Amino acid sequence: MGGLGVCFFLLFSLLSVSSEGGIIGVNYGRVADNLPSPASAVQLLKANNITHVKIFDANSAVLEALAGSGIIVTVMMPNELLQTTATSPSYAAWWVWFNVAPYYPLTKIHTIAVGNEVFSDPTNLTSYLVPAMINVQAALVQLNLDKAIKVSTPVELSTLQSSYPPSAGTFRTDLAETVMMPMLQFLRNTGSYLMVNAYPFFAYEANANDISLDYALFRPNAGVLDSGSGLTYYSLLDAQIDAVVYAMSALNYDDMPISISETGWPSEGDANEIGANVKNAAEYVGNLISRVLSDTCGTPKRPHCNMDVYLFALFNENQKPGPTSERNYGMFYPNEQKVYDVNFVLGNSNNSTSNNGSNVRSSNGNSSETWCVADPSAGEEKLLVALNFACGEGGADCTAIQPGAACYEPNTIEAHASYAFNSYYQKSGKGSWTCNFGGTAYVVSQAPKIGKCTY
Ligand SMILES: *[C@@H]1O[C@H](CO)[C@@H](O)[C@H](O)[C@H]1NC(C)=O
Numbered sequence: 243m244g245g246l247g248v249c250f251f252l253l254f255s256l257l258s259v260s261s262e263g264g265i266i267g268v269n270y271g272r273v274a275d276n277l278p279s280p281a282s283a284v285q286l287l288k289a290n291n292i293t294h295v296k297i298f299d300a301n302s303a304v305l306e307a308l309a310g311s312g313i314i315v316t317v318m319m320p321n322e323l324l325q326t327t328a329t330s331p332s333y334a335a336w337w338v339w340f341n342v343a344p345y346y347p348l349t350k351i352h353t354i355a356v357g358n359e360v361f362s363d364p365t366n367l368t369s370y371l372v373p374a375m376i377n378v379q380a381a382l383v384q385l386n387l388d389k390a391i392k393v394s395t396p397v398e399l400s401t402l403q404s405s406y407p408p409s410a411g412t413f414r415t416d417l418a419e420t421v422m423m424p425m426l427q428f429l430r431n432t433g434s435y436l437m438v439n440a441y442p443f444f445a446y447e448a449n450a451n452d453i454s455l456d457y458a459l460f461r462p463n464a465g466v467l468d469s470g471s472g473l474t475y476y477s478l479l480d481a482q483i484d485a486v487v488y489a490m491s492a493l494n495y496d497d498m499p500i501s502i503s504e505t506g507w508p509s510e511g512d513a514n515e516i517g518a519n520v521k522n523a524a525e526y527v528g529n530l531i532s533r534v535l536s537d538t539c540g541t542p543k544r545p546h547c548n549m550d551v552y553l554f555a556l557f558n559e560n561q562k563p564g565p566t567s568e569r570n571y572g573m574f575y576p577n578e579q580k581v582y583d584v585n586f587v588l589g590n591s592n593n594s595t596s597n598n599g600s601n602v603r604s605s606n607g608n609s610s611e612t613w614c615v616a617d618p619s620a621g622e623e624k625l626l627v628a629l630n631f632a633c634g635e636g637g638a639d640c641t642a643i644q645p646g647a648a649c650y651e652p653n654t655i656e657a658h659a660s661y662a663f664n665s666y667y668q669k670s671g672k673g674s675w676t677c678n679f680g681g682t683a684y685v686v687s688q689a690p691k692i693g694k695c696t697y
């Protein structure tokens with residue numbers, strides 16, 4: 243029990259700096275021959291309260307369908323155009339004039355992504371990237387759109403030379419000074435932000451023996467200590483993002499905001515694609531949304547809530563090449579049925595029975611119908627891990643179980659865990675998954691009576 247107090251102390255310092263939640267958007271990819279029309283897709287976005295969308299081009303039909311929807315849009319200049327854009331300011335001006343200006347402001351375009359994962363492009367476009375961004379920015383300035391529309395580019399995690407532990411994060415040596423530094427300076431000068439595509443699935447799939455699924459899926463877990471920083475990580479996504487933060491920090495760009503421009507988990511894969519299944523996809527996406535929309539969505543290095551996350555992807559895309567997983571990242575089938583149950587707004591469902599691993603709230607917003615309590619048969623050791631998770635990463639309000647506070651007595655791990663689990667459960671929307679804690683908790687429909695504590 244001695245360790246418990248120390249742990250709580252550290253955790254409270256994290257909780258006290260949290261602010262309101264981040265943004266959830268989705269990537270609307272269209273590498274498929276069976277998708278609904280752009281107008282139907284926009285209806286689907288609206289029906290699901292999805293407020294931000296990113297597309298992989300500047301398709302006019304899509305931008306027209308989004309007009310007047312209120313949805314905030316990131317458009318993309320495809321990689322094939324980077325060389326021309328970098329070498330010809332007049333081409334850049336034309337591209338913006340033709341592909342962006344006509345749609346704004348009716349279509350709320352707010353970022354132009356210049357290229358996508360450019361450092362992985364087989365044709366080596368590296369030297370064109372920053373000049374293309376600069377020319378696109380100049381075009382926006384000419385059209386007086388630069389205040390409303392930012393320029394950025396999504397970088398892939400392989401931009402990092404080193405990412406483990408996060409505090410050792412650095413950019414690839416061939417990119418750090420020549421590309422990343424001028425890019426970060428450009429982003430800073432223009433008040434923009436860095437876009438990062440991050441897939442814990444790839445790391446898990448490749449190292450399933452070393453990385454726990456709990457850690458990859460935001461489940462309660464014992465955490466991974468970064469001995470370089472002394473910070474403990476409870477999710478692989480946090481560790482990946484903080485590695486980028488540390489890499490920027492090494493170049494003296496500590497302050498640069500990040501948007502997670504792609505992340506997701508496939509609902510199906512080939513036999514050798516470990517972890518690609520519907521259950522894991524539902525948990526990854528559901529837990530991530532809960533987390534981003536709650537007030538605990540910062541990373542250990544940046545505890546202020548700064549997680550803007552664009553889920554990949556809206557639809558399964560049947561014409562993507564590569565392993566089966568590539569065609570199965572969608573949250574929706576082309577017929578608009580959900581691949582798994584997921585909600586994009588907290589507190590907006592009236593049906594909690596259909597939930598498995600997502601963030602569905604209880605019916606009619608009645609916050610006092612069900613409670614989450616610890617299962618004593620799980621044993622103290624497992625309960626303690628889950629308790630630390632709930633009060634730390636989970637963001638449960640654990641003040642009442644501090645020494646001297648109302649729910650400190652009875653001073654047992656089981657009682658404290660029940661309090662913390664319930665706090666987490668109530669706070670994160672009462673989705674069935676949010677009362678699991680690695681199988682150490684269950685939902686009850688009678689208010690628990692433990693000591694003098696009020697739940
Ligand atoms: C890509 O091009 C740059 C110069 O344009 C060069 O320095 C770099 O070595 C090239 N990278 C690869 C992988 O060929």
Ligand SMILES: *[C@@H]1O[C@H](CO)[C@@H](O)[C@H](O)[C@H]1NC(C)=O
Nearest residue numbers: 289589590591592593594606
């Ligand atoms: C709530 O339930 C009713 C049927 O009971 C259904 O028609 C309605 O669409 C549901 N609303 C939401 C937001 O799920």
Ligand SMILES: *[C@@H]1O[C@H](CO)[C@@H](O)[C@H](O)[C@H]1NC(C)=O
Nearest residue numbers: 583592593594595596597605
């Ligand atoms: C809730 O969801 C379940 C499973 O999807 C479904 O069978 C049931 O009809 C839904 N109930 C309401 C009231 O919508």
Ligand SMILES: *[C@@H]1O[C@H](CO)[C@@H](O)[C@H](O)[C@H]1NC(C)=O
Nearest residue numbers: 520521583596597598599674
């Ligand atoms: C939800 O979870 C329960 C218990 O784990 C399982 O029996 C059920 O089949 C799941 N439902 C769906 C739709 O995945």
Ligand SMILES: *[C@@H]1O[C@H](CO)[C@@H](O)[C@H](O)[C@H]1NC(C)=O
Nearest residue numbers: 605606607608609610611612
């Ligand atoms: C909410 O739950 C409380 C306690 O179970 C109950 O008394 C009340 O009637 C519920 N309210 C609604 C609107 O269902």
Ligand SMILES: CC(=O)N[C@H]1CO[C@H](CO)[C@@H](O)[C@@H]1O
Nearest residue numbers: 288289290291292293587590
């Ligand atoms: C925040 C938000 O847009 N909420 C809306 C989500 O969708 C429901 C209908 O399904 C609306 O009633 C909410 O206003």
